[in-house]
Each structure stands twice: as structure tokens, then as C-alpha cells.
Amino acid sequence: MKRFLVLLLPFLVLTGCSSSSTWGWYVINPMTASGWVNVKFLISGMGDTILISVIAAVISIVLGLIVALPGLAKSRWWRMVNRVYVELVRSIPLLPMLFWVFYGLPIIFREMGMNVPIDPFWGAIITLALSDSAFTAEIYRAGIQSIAKGQTEAAQTIGLNYLQTMRYVILPQAIRRILPPLANQFIYIVKMSAFASVIGMQELTRRANELVVTEYRPLEIYSLLILEYLILVLIISAGVRWLERRMGSDERG
Amino acid sequence: MSETAIELVDVNKWYGTFHVLKDINLSIQTGEKVVICGPSGSGKSTVVRCINRLEEHQKGTIRVDGIELTNDPNSVAAIRSDVGMVFQQFNLFPHLTVLENLTLGPMKARGLSKSEAEAKAMHYLKRVHIPDQAMKRPGQLSGGQQQRVAIARSLCMEPKVLLFDEPTSALDPEMISEVLEVMVELAQEGMTMVVVTHEMGFARKVADNMIFMDAGEIVEQGTPDEFFGSPRSPRCQQFLSQILEH
Numbered sequence: 001m002k003r004f005l006v007l008l009l010p011f012l013v014l015t016g017c018s019s020s021s022t023w024g025w026y027v028i029n030p031m032t033a034s035g036w037v038n039v040k041f042l043i044s045g046m047g048d049t050i051l052i053s054v055i056a057a058v059i060s061i062v063l064g065l066i067v068a069l070p071g072l073a074k075s076r077w078w079r080m081v082n083r084v085y086v087e088l089v090r091s092i093p094l095l096p097m098l099f100w101v102f103y104g105l106p107i108i109f110r111e112m113g114m115n116v117p118i119d120p121f122w123g124a125i126i127t128l129a130l131s132d133s134a135f136t137a138e139i140y141r142a143g144i145q146s147i148a149k150g151q152t153e154a155a156q157t158i159g160l161n162y163l164q165t166m167r168y169v170i171l172p173q174a175i176r177r178i179l180p181p182l183a184n185q186f187i188y189i190v191k192m193s194a195f196a197s198v199i200g201m202q203e204l205t206r207r208a209n210e211l212v213v214t215e216y217r218p219l220e221i222y223s224l225l226i227l228e229y230l231i232l233v234l235i236i237s238a239g240v241r242w243l244e245r246r247m248g249s250d251e252r253g
Numbered sequence: 254m255s256e257t258a259i260e261l262v263d264v265n266k267w268y269g270t271f272h273v274l275k276d277i278n279l280s281i282q283t284g285e286k287v288v289i290c291g292p293s294g295s296g297k298s299t300v301v302r303c304i305n306r307l308e309e310h311q312k313g314t315i316r317v318d319g320i321e322l323t324n325d326p327n328s329v330a331a332i333r334s335d336v337g338m339v340f341q342q343f344n345l346f347p348h349l350t351v352l353e354n355l356t357l358g359p360m361k362a363r364g365l366s367k368s369e370a371e372a373k374a375m376h377y378l379k380r381v382h383i384p385d386q387a388m389k390r391p392g393q394l395s396g397g398q399q400q401r402v403a404i405a406r407s408l409c410m411e412p413k414v415l416l417f418d419e420p421t422s423a424l425d426p427e428m429i430s431e432v433l434e435v436m437v438e439l440a441q442e443g444m445t446m447v448v449v450t451h452e453m454g455f456a457r458k459v460a461d462n463m464i465f466m467d468a469g470e471i472v473e474q475g476t477p478d479e480f481f482g483s484p485r486s487p488r489c490q491q492f493l494s495q496i497l498e499h
């Protein structure tokens with residue numbers, strides 16, 4: 001909370017300058033009627049930003065596990081599948097991937113005789129989920145691998161089979177190492193969701209851009225935009241820290 | 254009246270091109286205590302781990318309680334249910350309490366009810382002298398206590414044979430004796446034991462058969478009296494003089 005207030009400080013200082021003629025905080029002054037309309041317009045992008053991020057995160061969490069499992073296989077070929085996917089997806093910048101998914105993918109679908117229109121909403125989600133899945137896959141792989149081989153062996157010597165070993169010994173330990181970094185990845189998704197604005201998604205960033213075009217007040221409007229992301233991210237990271245504490249204290253008993 | 258519990262016939266194993274085990278022949282009777290020693294890297298752990306299929310051998314035959322170890326999952330499962338193992342690093346499950354560590358195998362692999370499994374667990378915790386630690390996590394116990402929990406965890410599966418791979422090597426000196434004491438008690442109760450250790454005092458006290466390995470071979474074996482009194486091979490003599498010096 002204290003950190004939050006400190007971060008708020010520069011914003012308050014800037015607001016204090018609003019009497020000077022170079023500042024035009026009136027654009028987003030909620031005390032005036034027109035300012036309030038603008039603020040409402042900006043903040044109402046929050047819903048789409050959150051929705052896109054949450055759906056993309058859920059897909060990425062499932063996709064990441066599917067990609068991670070071949071990476072843990074004994075066979076070299078399965079591990080190769082995992083490596084190629086992770087290295088490839090990880091090296092594509094988000095914006096080109098977004099263009100490829102939004103403008104390119106429908107053409108592939110059409111060539112295959114399927115009519116799957118990709119709207120900005122799903123275009124953004126698919127891109128964010130794909131891009132993030134390379135990272136979540138690595139989190140799963142590292143988390144499961146970090147459980148020492150000795151744990152599997154001990155489970156085997158007391159007669160547990162593969163599924164029981166996973167269920168009772170490996171996953172309960174791995175989950176403590178997987179969940180916090182996975183939640184942390186959510187911050188990445190929220191921030192990257194700003195790119196959805198370029199394909200016309202009316203989320204936080206797009207709305208700020210639109211308002212700047214009509215009001216010519218980029219400093220004030222983008223300041224508010226940054227503040228909006230800041231609040232979102234601070235809430236999520238508080239959640240991550242809570243999760244980390246909980247997971248940590250569990251391990252100690 | 255004694256019967257063969259474990260039999261290894263011409264067992265060979267390679268890691269890639271590296272020949273770890275060379276024609277290992279070993280026969281262990283029910284109730285017999287075998288102590289294996291030898292320099293680091295000689296293949297002691299590998300022998301023990303082949304007996305319960307944590308490692309696969311490529312040539313030769315391993316039989317436990319009459320069942321031959323093959324790739325057949327049933328034979329592996331059958332042998333694992335007869336053979337318990339105690340590791341150097343304990344390998345307790347850190348996310349479970351001591352009691353849960355002990356009841357997991359009996360409940361999930363043997364289908365015992367929770368109360369049956371807990372009664373059994375408490376019985377064996379008493380036998381290793383730490384019934385009062387049942388509700389703690391492994392991380393809250395000393396190394397010696399953790400290793401005794403690991404022994405109790407193996408005993409809860411009521412194995413016919415117990416394998417120990419350097420069970421005291423990861424312990425502080427003052428904790429070694431409490432673990433050895435439990436092992437001596439087990440030996441006196443008639444458990445069949447295969448123990449990799451450099452604790453020669455323990456070996457003298459309980460071993461029926463001493464085995465010295467070097468470079469993947471069994472170089473020398475015999476009763477403790479023969480073994481310590483008049484080792485034949487120079488390698489074994491040298492090893493013993495080094496280890497008994499301190």
C-alpha cells in the first residue's frame with residue numbers, strides 16, 4: 001500500500017500544476033461534466049483489457065502444460081518438438097505475430113475451406129495466448145524438473161505407479177514452484193494486451209488514443225492511461241506476493 | 254532351511270560404452286546381511302539399484318524371491334513390493350507430514366484404510382524410536398531422525414528385503430550412531446539386508462557376508478573375520494588400510 005502511494009505521488013504533483021496554462025487536466029477532471037465523460041470513456045476500456053488478458057491467460061496455462069509435457073519425455077524426438085515450439089514462439093515479436101494472426105490466419109482458414117473470421121477480440125486473445133504459452137511451458141518444465149529425481153525413485157520403491165507418483169508426490173511439490181511464476185506471467189499478458197489497440201480492440205490503450213485525437217491532450221490522457229495499467233499491475237502483483245507467501249509457508253509446515 | 258532371497262547371475266551393465274558392472278554373481282539367503290564396500294565409482298550403488306530396477310541391467314539374470322526381473326511391468330511391480338530401499342539423501346516427501354510419508358504407500362499401493370495404515374505407521378515409528386514426531390514435516394527433523402523416518406517408511410511396506418545405499422553418509426557424525434542402532438536392531442530381528450556402507454564397525458557386528466567392489470567387479474567376498482583378518486587381494490588390503498586408519 002505504501003509503495004502504491006509513493007507511485008501515486010508524481011501524478012499528484014503533476015495534477016498540482018494544472019493551474020499553469022501548459023497543462024490541461026480539465027480534460028480528465030471528473031469534477032466537470034465533460035471531464036467526467038472522458039474519464040468514463042477511458043476507464044470503460046478496463047473491462048476488455050481484463051477480459052482479453054484473463055481468457056488469454058487461461059488458454060496459455062492449458063497450452064503451456066500441453067507443450068511442456070513432451071519436453072519432459074525420455075524420447076529425444078518429443079523433447080525436440082518442445083524445444084522447437086518454445087524457441088520459435090519466444091523469438092517472434094508480439095506485434096508481427098498479432099498482424100500474422102489477425103490478417104494472415106483467416107487466409108489460411110479460407111484456403112482450407114473454413115470460414116473462420118477472426119475479430120479483434122479473438123485475434124488479440126490468440127496472439128497473447130500463443131506468445132505467452134512459450135513462457136508458461138518453460139515454467140511447467142522447470143517446475144516439474146526441479147523436483148529431485150530422488151522423489152520419483154522413493155515413490156517407486158514404496159510401490160506407487162506413474163500416475164500415483166505424479167498425483168501424490170511430484171505435482172503437489174511442483175505446483176508451489178509453478179503457480180507464482182505463472183501468476184507473474186499474467187502481468188506480462190496484461191501489459192502486452194495494449195497491442196490489441198492496433199487491430200481496433202477498444203481496450204484501455206485504444207480509447208486513450210482515440211481521445212487524444214479529439215482532445216489534443218496527450219500528456220494528461222496518457223498519464224491517466226499509465227495510471228490505469230499501474231493500478232491493474234499493482235493489484236496483480238499483490239496477488240502474486242500473497243500466493244508466494246502462502247506457497248512458501250505451506251512448504252515449511 | 255534357508256532359501257535364496259536374491260540371486261544375481263553374470264549381471265552386466267553399461268552406461269553407453271562405460272562398463273559399470275562386470276559379471277556380478279551374488280547369492281543372498283533369506284535373513285542374510287550383506288555389506289558392500291569399495292572405492293567411489295566402483296558400482297556399489299548401481300548393483301543395489303539394479304536389484305529393485307531403479308536401473309536396468311543389460312545382461313545376466315536377477316531374481317528376487319524367485320521372480321526374475323524383466324521388462325514386464327508386473328515383474329517390476331512384484332519385486333518392488335518385496336524390496337524396500339533407504340537412500341543416502343533420505344528422499345522423504347517434504348510436502349507431507351511424517352505420518353503421511355509412512356501411510357502413502359500402504360494406502361495407495363496396498364489399499365489399506367487410513368486407520369490401518371496409521372496404526373502400522375505408528376508401530377514402525379516406535380520401532381525407530383520417534384513416535385512423537387509423527388505430525389511434523391521432514392524439514393523440521395534432524396538428519397538422523399529423517400533417515401529413521403525413511404527406514405520406517407520402507408518397513409511400512411513390509412518388505413522381504415531392505416536395501417541401504419550409504420544410509421549414514423549424509424549425516425553429521427553425532428547422528429550416525431542413532432541410525433546404525435536402528436539398523437542393528439533390524440538385523441537382529443532377522444531382516445534380509447543389503448547395505449552399502451563404509452561403517453566398518455557396523456559391518457563387523459552384523460554382516461554375514463562382506464563384499465568388496467572395485468571398477469565394476471566383485472573383487473573379494475567372505476565372512477567379516479576372513480575379510481578383515483586376511484584380505485587376499487592387494488586392492489582390498491589397500492582400501493581397508495585407508496578406511497580403518499581413521
Ligand SMILES: Nc1ncnc2c1ncn2[C@@H]1O[C@H](COP(=O)(O)OP(=O)(O)OP(=O)(O)O)[C@@H](O)[C@H]1O
Binds near residue numbers: 268294300
Ligand atoms: N546415469 C549414469 N550415467 C553414466 N554414468 C553413470 C551413471 N550413474 C553412475 N555412473 C557411473 O557409474 C560408475 C558407478 O557408479 P555408482 O554410483 O554405482 O558408484 P558407487 O560405487 O556407488 O560410488 P559412490 O561411493 O561414489 O557412491 C561411476 O563411475 C559413475 O560415474
Ligand SMILES: [Mg+2]
Binds near residue numbers: 297298299418419
Ligand atoms: Mg553410491
